[in-house]
Amino acid sequence: xxxxxxxxxAAGGVLFGGAVVLSAATWAGAAAGAAVTGNEVAPLxxxxxxxxxxxxxSVWPHSPVASGIGAAMFDLAVVAAIxxxxxxxxxxxxxxxxxxxxxxxxxxxxxxxxxxxxxLRASLKGTKPKKVKAADRGVLLGNHMPTKVxxxxxxxxxxxxxxxxxxxxxxxxxxxxxxxxxxxxxxTSNKPDVYAATLTSRSRMxxxxxxxxxxxxxIERTWWWDIVAEAETxxxxxxxxxxxxxxxxxxxxxxxxxxxxxxxxxxxxRAAWWDGADMRDVMKWIADPNERxxxxxxxxxxxILAEQVxxxxxxxxxTQSGLYQNARTAVSALRDEQVLAWxxxxxxxxxxxxxxxVLSRDTLYLLSKKGGAASAVVAxxxxxxxxxxxxxxxxxxxxxxxxxRAILDEAANICRIADLPDLYSHLGSRGxxxxxxxxxxxxxxxxxxxxxxxxMWGAATKKIIGVGxxxxxxxxxxxSLVGNHEITRxxxxxxxxxxxxxxxxxxxxxxxxSEIRAMKRGTALLMSTxxxxxxxxxxxxxxxxxxxxxxxxxxxxxxxxxxxAITAYEQRRAARRG
Numbered sequence: 319x320x321x322x323x324x325x326x327x328a329a330g331g332v333l334f335g336g337a338v339v340l341s342a343a344t345w346a347g348a349a350a351g352a353a354v355t356g357n358e359v360a361p362l363x364x365x366x367x368x369x370x371x372x373x374x375x376s377v378w379p380h381s382p383v384a385s386g387i388g389a390a391m392f393d394l395a396v397v398a399a400i401x402x403x404x405x406x407x408x409x410x411x412x413x414x415x416x417x418x419x420x421x422x423x424x425x426x427x428x429x430x431x432x433x434x435x436x437x438l439r440a441s442l443k444g445t446k447p448k449k450v451k452a453a454d455r456g457v458l459l460g461n462h463m464p465t466k467v468x469x470x471x472x473x474x475x476x477x478x479x480x481x482x483x484x485x486x487x488x489x490x491x492x493x494x495x496x497x498x499x500x501x502x503x504x505x506t507s508n509k510p511d512v513y514a515a516t517l518t519s520r521s522r523m524x525x526x527x528x529x530x531x532x533x534x535x536x537i538e539r540t541w542w543w544d545i546v547a548e549a550e551t552x553x554x555x556x557x558x559x560x561x562x563x564x565x566x567x568x569x570x571x572x573x574x575x576x577x578x579x580x581x582x583x584x585x586x587x588r589a590a591w592w593d594g595a596d597m598r599d600v601m602k603w604i605a606d607p608n609e610r611x612x613x614x615x616x617x618x619x620x621x622i623l624a625e626q627v628x629x630x631x632x633x634x635x636x637t638q639s640g641l642y643q644n645a646r647t648a649v650s651a652l653r654d655e656q657v658l659a660w661x662x663x664x665x666x667x668x669x670x671x672x673x674x675x676v677l678s679r680d681t682l683y684l685l686s687k688k689g690g691a692a693s694a695v696v697a698x699x700x701x702x703x704x705x706x707x708x709x710x711x712x713x714x715x716x717x718x719x720x721x722x723r724a725i726l727d728e729a730a731n732i733c734r735i736a737d738l739p740d741l742y743s744h745l746g747s748r749g750x751x752x753x754x755x756x757x758x759x760x761x762x763x764x765x766x767x768x769x770x771x772x773x774m775w776g777a778a779t780k781k782i783i784g785v786g787x788x789x790x791x792x793x794x795x796x797x798s799l800v801g802n803h804e805i806t807r808x809x810x811x812x813x814x815x816x817x818x819x820x821x822x823x824x825x826x827x828x829x830x831x832s833e834i835r836a837m838k839r840g841t842a843l844l845m846s847t848x849x850x851x852x853x854x855x856x857x858x859x860x861x862x863x864x865x866x867x868x869x870x871x872x873x874x875x876x877x878x879x880x881x882x883a884i885t886a887y888e889q890r891r892a893a894r895r896g
Contacts, residue, residue, distance in 0.1 A: 341367045343396040344389045348378055351388025357381040416828045417800070418844075418852035420462055426469040426846065427462075431455040434472045438749075439500065440719035453498040453864065457723075457751065459782070459844060460490070460854035469844070469854060471780045473500075473721035474746045477753040478778035482786025486840065487755050488512055490856035491782070492725050495753055496520070496681075497865055501720035503681045504703050506696060506733040510535040512725075513683050514875035515859065515868050524679035527670055529699065531657045531692055534685035536882035543670045545597055545661035545695075548702050549587035552623065557705070559583040561698040562648040564736045565691050578630050579644035585627030589615040597661050601652055607631060607642050651691035660695065672699075672706035676722055686732040693732040700724070701735050704750060711748035718749030727755045730765035739770045742777035754778075759792045781845040784856075785837045793831035796843065800829045800851045 345366065349359045357380040360366050370377050378385040424430060432447035432455045442450060456470035457477065471477065481487045492512045496503055497519060505512060513528070513535050520526055530537035549555035563580045567573075586600050589612035593599075603609045613631075616624030630641055652658045663669075675682060682703065684696045704724070711717045724745075726733050735741070738754070745752050754774070756762050762771040775781070783796055802825040834843070844852045859865045 340393065340396060341370075343392045344370060347389035347392025348385035349388070350392070351384035351386070352378055352381040354388070355381045355384040357384075415464070415853060417463075418850040420465045420467055422850050423462060423469060423844075423846065423852050425849075426459065426471065427467055428452070428455060428470070431470040431472065434474075438473050438717075438721065441500075454500060457753070457780075458494050458498060458857060459780070460842065460856045463841065463853040463855055466855070469852075471846070473723070473749070473751045474717075475751065475779040476742045476746045476777060477751070477780045477782070478774060479753065479755045479782040479784065480757070480759055480787060481755070481782070481784030481842075482757060482788070485784040485786050486856050486858060487727065487784070489858040489860065490840075491753065491755060492727050493859045493868070494857065494862065494865065495723060496725055497859065497868065499681075499723040501679050501718070502676050502707075502722040504684070504700060504722065504724040505681065505727070506684045506686075506700060506725070506729065507727040508534065508685070508687055508732050509727075510685070510876070510879055511872075512727065513537075513685065514879060515872040516681070517683075517875050518871040519868065520681040524681065526681045526683065527675075528683040528685070529660060529696070530683075530685040531651070531654075531660060531695060532685070532687040533883070533886065534687055535683075535879050536886055537683070537685070538882075539656075539660060539667070541668050541670050542659070542664040543661055543699060543702075544663065545698065546587065546590045546595065546600070548698070548705075549584075549591040552584070552588065552620075554705070555584045555587045555591070556580070557701060558587060558698055559648075560736050561701060562691075562694045564697070564734060565694050566644060566648050575640060575644050578641040579648055581630050582627060582641060582645045583648065585616055585623055586612045588620060588623060589613075592616075592619045596663060597652060597658065601649065601658075604642060604645050604649065607638055648691070648694070651694055657692065657695065672702045673710065676703060676707040676710050676718065679720075684733065688731060693734065697733050697735050700726070700733050704735075704741060704745065707750045708745070708748045711750070714749075717747060721749050721751050723751045723753065725753045725755070728757075729754045730756055730761045734765050736766075739766055739774035739777065742774055746779070758787060758789055760789055779847040782854075783834070783843040783845065785835075785839055785841065787835060790831060793834045796834055797827055797829050797831045799845065800827070800834075800843070802827055 342362070345360075345362050348370070349362075352359050357378075360377050366377060374386065375382050420427070425434075429447055432450035435450055435455050436442040436445050436447065439454070442454060452468070456472045457475065459469045459471055461467060462469050479487065479491050481491075488507075488509070488511050492505070492507070493515050496505055496512060496516045499520075502524075503520065505516075507513065517526055527541060528535070528537040529543075545558070548558045559580050562583065563576050566579070567576045582604070583600075586603050589603075590596065590600050593615050603612050613624055613628055616627060631638060633641075652661070670682075682699075684700060686693050686696050703722075707718060707722050726738075729735075729738070738752075742752060759771065759775075762774065765771075766774065787793060837843070840856050840858075842854055842856055844854045846852070859868055
C-alpha cells in the first residue's frame with residue numbers, strides 16, 4: 319500500500335516527466351519552424367531549454383515568429399495527447415462506482431467479442447473482426463456503465479437471468495437475443511409477446527414451428543412430432559419419461575411411487591418404439607394394468623427390461639393400482655385430444671424432426687400458459703432438441719457449425735427439465751447457447767431444489783441480476799460477491815495542547831443489499847466468469863434502430879392473435895349452444 323511519501327514521490331515524478339516532455343516538444347516545434355524558414359537550429363540541451371524560457375529571441379534570433387508558431391503547434395499536440403491519454407485511462411481503468419472497469423470486462427467489448435465470434439462460427443471463419451456486424455458478435459448483454467460501450471457474451475457461454483416481473487425480461491433479453499440468433503432458435507414462453515415480435519423476421523430466416531397446446535397465441539396445429547421416436551434407447555426413454563414424472567414428484571413425496579410409475583412408463587415407451595406404436599397406444603396400455611401386449615413385445619426384444627416392468631405389475635393389487643394411477647397422472651395432459659394430436663402421426667402435416675432442426679435456421683416456439691402436466695410435453699420436446707443438438711455437435715467435430723440459441727423464458731414453470739442444471743455444464747461447448755430466464759432465485763430452487771439451482775448458478779458463465787428482486791438473503795449474497803472497497807476517513811481531535819488530524823482506511827461493501835433491490839429500472843448487474851461484477855444498461859428492442867421493424871410486425875401479429883382468440887371463443891359458444 320502506498321504511503322504519503324510514496325504518493326509525493328510519484329506526483330513529483332509525474333510533474334518532472336511532464337516538464338521534460340513539454341520542454342522537448344517546445345524545442346522540437348521551434349526547431350521545425352526554424353528549419354522550414356531556412357534558419358539555424360539551436361542544439362537541444364538544458365542550457366537551451368533554460369534560455370527558451372527566459373529569453374526566446376536569444377535562442378531563435380533569426381526566426382522568432384516561425385519558431386514560436388512551431389513550438390505552439392507541437393505543445394498543443396503534446397497537451398492533446400496527454401489529455402487523450404488521461405481520458406483513455408479514466409475510461410478504461412477507472413469506475414467511480416467501484417464496479418468493474420471497462421478494462422476488466424474488455425473480453426466482452428466489440429473487438430474482442432468479434433474475434434471470439436469468428437472462432438466459434440463456421441460462417442465467420444477468416445472474417446476480420448472489424449468487418450463482423452454487431453449482431454454477429456454474440457449475445458447482446460447491454461452497455462457498460464458508465465462508459466456506454468456495448469458488451470456481448472459469446473455463443474459458448476451459458477446464461478442465467480433473474481428479474482422481477484416487468485423488469486425487461488422480454489423486451490431487453492428474450493426478444494433482442496432471439497432476433498439476433500444466427501441459426502436455429504428454440505423459444506419457450508408463457509406469453510405471446512416474444513412470439514408476436516419475432517415471428518415475421520424469424521420466418522424470413524427459416525420455417526417457424528409453433529406448439530401452443532393451451533392457446534397462448536392461438537397457433538393452429540400445422541405439424542406433428544413423433545414423441546415415441548425419442549424412446550430409441552433405454553436411456554432416452556428414461557429421459558422422456560422423466561419429463562412427465564417430474565410433474566408429480568415432490569421432495570416430500572415417497573419416491574417409491576414416482577419411481578415405480580416411471581419404470582412402467584419407460585417399459586411401455588420402449589415397447590411402443592419396438593412395435594411401431596404411437597402415444598395413443600401407450601395411453602391405452604397404462605389405462606389397463608391387465609394389458610399384456612407391451613410385456614409380450616418387451617420379452618421379445620428386451621427381456622431384462624420386461625422382467626423389471628413385470629415386477630412392478632405382479633404386486634399387491636393396491637400397490638399396483640397406486641403405481642398405475644401415478645403413471646396415468648403423469649401423462650394426464652395427453653388425455654386431451656388436442657394436446658395428444660401434436661405427438662401422433664399425421665400424414666396430412668409435416669413432421670418436426672429435431673435432428674434436422676438443430677442444423678437449420680428455423681425457429682421452434684413452445685408456448686404454455688402454466689406449469690403442470692401440459693408443460694411436460696414442452697419440456698420433452700425442448701430436451702429432444704438439446705439431445706439432437708449435442709449429437710449433431712459431436713458429428714461436426716465437437717460443436718454445431720452455427721450456434722443454436724435456446725431462450726427458456728419461465729423455464730421453472732413451463733420447461734422444467736429435471737437435469738437442466740447438469741446440462742448447463744456442457745451445452746455451451748456443443749454450440750448450444752441456453753438463456754434461462756427466472757423471476758427469482760427461489761423460483762429456481764422450487765423447480766430444481768437447492769442443490770440443482772446452486773449447480774445452475776455455478777455453471778452459468780454469464781449471470782444477469784435485474785431490478786426488483788425482494789429476496790433479502792439473495793441480495794445479501796450478491797452484495798458479498800460484488801465485494802468491498804477501501805475508503806479513507808479523516809478525523810480531527812482537539813485538546814488543550816492543540817489539535818491533531820488522523821487518517822484511517824476502512825473497507826465497506828460496494829453495494830448494500832437494499833441498493834441491489836432498488837437498482838434503477840433499465841439497469842442490471844452482470845456477473846461474468848473471471849471478471850468483477852459490472853453494472854450494465856439494458857438495451858430493449860424498441861430502442862434499437864436495427865430492430866425498428868419489430869414494432870409494426872408485432873402489432874400486426876398481436877391483431878391476428880386477437881382475431882384467432884375471438885374466433886375460437888365464438889366456436890366454443892356455438893358448440894355449447896349446439
